[in-house]
Amino acid sequence: MIAKSTIDAVFDISRVEEVIGDFVQLKKSGSNFKGLSPFSDERTPSFMVSPVKQIWKDFSSGKGGNVVAFLMEHEHFTYPEAIRYLANKYGIEIEETERTDEEKALANEKESMYLVSEYAKKYHQEVLWEAPQGKAIGLTYFKERGFTQETIKKFGLGYALDEWSAFTDTALKEGYNLTYLEKTGLTIVKGEKRFDRFKGRVMFPIHSMSGRVLGFGGRILTNDKKAAKYLNSPESDIYHKSKVLYGLYYAKQAIAKEDNCYLVEGYTDVIQMHQAGIHNVVSSSGTALTAEQIRLINRLTKNITVLYDGDAAGIRASLRGVDLILEQGMNVRVCTFPDGEDPDSFTKNNALEDVLAYFENNVKDFISYKASLLMEVAKNDPIKKAEVINDMMSSISKVSDRIKQELYLRETSRIMDISEEVLFATLAQLQNKEIKDANKKIKQEKKAFEVIKPKEKAKSVDxxxxxxxxxxxxxxxxxxxxxxxxxxxxxxxxxxxxxxxxxxxxxxxxxxxxxxxxxxxxxxxxxxxxxxxxxxxxxxxxxxxxxxxxxxxxxxxxxxxxxxxxxxxxxxxxxxxxxxxxxxxxxxxxxxxxxxxxxxxxxxxxxxxxxxxxxxxxxxxxxxxxxxxxxxxxxxxxxxxxxxxxxxxxxxx
Structure with a gap:
């Protein structure tokens, strides 16, 4: 157990506005701070932090409390975990008293899964730096990618031995439960046999916003055509890939400070840019962008810059995900790299000043960029051009700001050489259809669950x-x-x-x-x-x-x-x-x-x-x-x- 003296020291030094500022973009409002609720989907800030009283209140969900209560609510920490997190953040040495067997047994399933994941990270790091195979294969690969020792250690990169059950056997000897090794996806169990999921792969730990290890991404280094190049941990009680962004733990403060987030595709893109000095960068880890991931960024900034490599076909395929960003009321810009380049290679091969200058000179508004890109595909084909226009109107309809909507529409009119009147009419038709579809859905839901309700009495005042x-x-x-x-x-x-x-x-x-x-x-x-x-x-x-x-x-x-x-x-x-x-x-x-x-x-x-x-x-x-x-x-x-x-x-x- 954590000693009371440590807990007192944590409360004395912790600043609620600093801790919450790592998770939510806070803006000064009188003597307090305001921000968007991290517990509900809202567009008008109702989340308040009081530096004077060292408390917070979320008026949209009714939650509130001190700095520890926030970590327990937001990160689902237990009380001791929240104290440990704060002690680590403020450099306080943790003084502990011995835990009894009964207290150890009280650790719940999620905590056990977190412990197993943290152990796996340390194990694979040790293999990378100390095992002959780890140094010869894993460490060599990372160094060839241009990663420094500091970067490799900072991101917790590791290597899984190319043996069937090296990690599982070691973990069991250390006293970790096979149940949790299987539930986290680190071990595959088939009858009496047990296999390491990430055998022979370099390891990328995936962290929560507060730095907890949720899962892993593993890249194979051999030319085995039967094996997937990248392999992620399966969904579990602690890892939901649709709600996680790779690198957000390292990027959150820079995103809030720069008021912009660079969105890339891969793990190495994030690491290479971070090493170069561009810290406000995250990755969707090769999965389609989700509303939950966008909301994570939305808490920190309203601005996203999507970085694409030079593959035009890949860009067109990923454009659909950006509509989700527009629906969240965010500002989206796009920057593409020259053919054959991606964020990883471009950042590695150019000086930081040149990379930033390239972004500044080549970043484009998403709607304008999409219109130009799709027009190249349509060219002089009237049918394809009509499809492209409808696609553009679909994206513009997602924009809630009417002024932006009109400006985007006029720009589309110019690029696609079609009258504004036609585009306004098309947009109106699309919006009317969306309203009708929404009303139809509501009516169907009402009909499906229709029951005769007694007339509700007005609630009496207590x-x-x-x-x-x-x-x-x-x-x-x-x-x-x-x-x-x-x-x-x-x-x-x-x-x-x-x-x-x-x-x-x-x-x-x-x-x-x-x-x-x-x-x-x-x-x-x-x-x-x-x-x-x-x-x-x-x-x-x-x-x-x-x-x-x-x-x-x-x-x-x-x-x-x-x-x-x-x-x-x-x-x-x-x-x-x-x-x-x-x-x-x-x-x-x-x-x-x-x-x-x-x-x-x-x-x-x-x-x-x-x-x-x-x-x-x-x-x-x-x-x-x-x-x-x-x-x-x-x-x-x-x-x-x-x-x-x-x-x-x-x-x-």
Whole structure:
């Protein structure tokens, strides 16, 4: 287990905006940062990060918490894994206590698969650098590709011995379970026989966005025509190739910084460009581009530059995938290399300045590029030209920005030598067809699942939840603040009549809350609010202050999420720079005494109403006379109390 001193050190040094910035492109918004949700598909940013409070909140999914909670949600880390990740990021030495056998047994299946994958990476690296076969074949291949030792080590490249079960036998001797070797696809099991999947191949580890090993790509170095040149790990619980981009772990910070992502096809393209100094580059690893992969990039930038080699037929085949990028509202540009060149060879054979200059001079807008490319195919064939125009209109229809759409259409008109009116009409027809198809699909789905539903009642408002939540908000944000409160005290006058007298007193907000709730023996109904309330009161009583960034780290994750939600909603609706418009908003701090008293009184009135209703329901025809009198007297007392509280409430408001 990780020692508490290490955990404390991790929380002290970690900056939530820095850690989340590795996964999400954040932009300054007042005192906070905003970005697109990494948990849902959205186009308007609703993900907020507070550097002051060291918390985050995703308003689209409702998730939130501290820096560890983000890693647990986004990367599916366990708590110890998240702490290890942060310790590694900030260079903190991890102090550990011995894990018991019982704790080891609790490691779940996914964790075991991650451990096996990490071991496989280290094993194949050792073979590459230390085994005679690894050095003679694998290392020689990488060096021939122009990769330096630093690059080979950085990307974790390795070599699998050209033996049937060398890796599997070694892994089993080291205590790794055959079940997980098979589930990760590293070992193929057929009856009693076991084989290494990547036998005789150079190995490219495939990492998650946070650096965890998910799977491998293996390239064969012999001329065996029966074997595939490249072989990837099969789909598993930890590896979904449609949701992974090769090199993203190494590229994410550069993508956000450069506000652009270069998209290539192969592993070596990524490595060669990275080695040359172009770090904002990723690969779809030879698979067709998917919406999930595009969304990974979309979190970091809106701009993608697709790099194609000189193979025109291959380019035309891959153009269809780019429509998916347009659908995501992203900007796509294209750059092709001279015949016989690809990103790997071109970068290796040219200086960095020349490569960047080539990109700058040859990059083209995708729509213009596609129109020019397809026109070469159509030439003077009217039928092919009509097909090309329809293909172009299909791509342009994916663009959500109307201004861009019109500009693309005019450029297509110029390149294809066809009137804008015809293209506008074609686009309109296509869009109408898409709308009709979508409506038809919705109707079919409705019909398929049609059931007679009872008329839904409007959801009732949970007044108690709202009031309790408001009390917690006041406690967290203003608990330590000193304020002047007003109480109305019932006192007898000279004639023996009860009258309200105004009394002012100074107190801290948390003291006022605690004493008033104690006086009426009010306990919060919501279990999470109870935990937050008692923990906060305990802190404020003991230390006189409530440091929210550390407070969030000390409570249970599900309770911490509630705290985060309260704090970040306050941030989300904060008014900024109104003074510049000559609108002067009274700070909430100046009215906190009023807000506190109003909320407490409202909760007391609500609970009294509940008690009165409860007493009324207890009355029946069978109620004995003495019981009836007692209940009516009690109701009368509650009504009198409610009346006095209502008077106070009106005065406060």
């Amino acid at each position: 007044v108690q939840y709202i009031l309790e939540r408001k009390l917690i908000e006041i406690l967290l944000l203003y608990g330590n603040m000193e304020a002047t409160f007003e109480d109305l005290i019932l006192k007898e006058d000279d004639d023996g009549e009860l009258k309200m007298e105004r009394e002012l007193f100074e107190a801290k907000v948390f003291q006022k809350l605690y004493l008033d709730l104690q006086q009426d023996e009010i306990d919060l109904a919501n279990e999470k609010f109870q935990k937050i309330y008692y923990k906060a009161i305990e802190k404020l009583n003991a230390t006189g202050s409530l440091e929210l960034d550390t407070f969030v780290n000390e409570i249970e994750p599900e309770v911490a999420n509630e705290v985060t939600d309260i704090l970040m909603r306050e941030e989300r609706y904060e008014l900024h720079n109104w003074e510049a418009q000559n609108i002067f908003v009274k700070p909430k701090e100046e009215t906190i005494a009023q807000l506190t008293s109003e909320t407490i009184l409202s909760l007391r009135c609500f609970l009294i109403n509940l008690k009165i209703e409860e007493l009324k329901l207890s009355l029946s025809e069978d109620t004995k006379l003495e019981d009836l009198q007692s209940i009516l007297e009690e109701i009368k007392d509650y009504i009198f109390l409610k009346k006095s509280l209502s008077e106070q409430l009106k005065r406060v408001m």
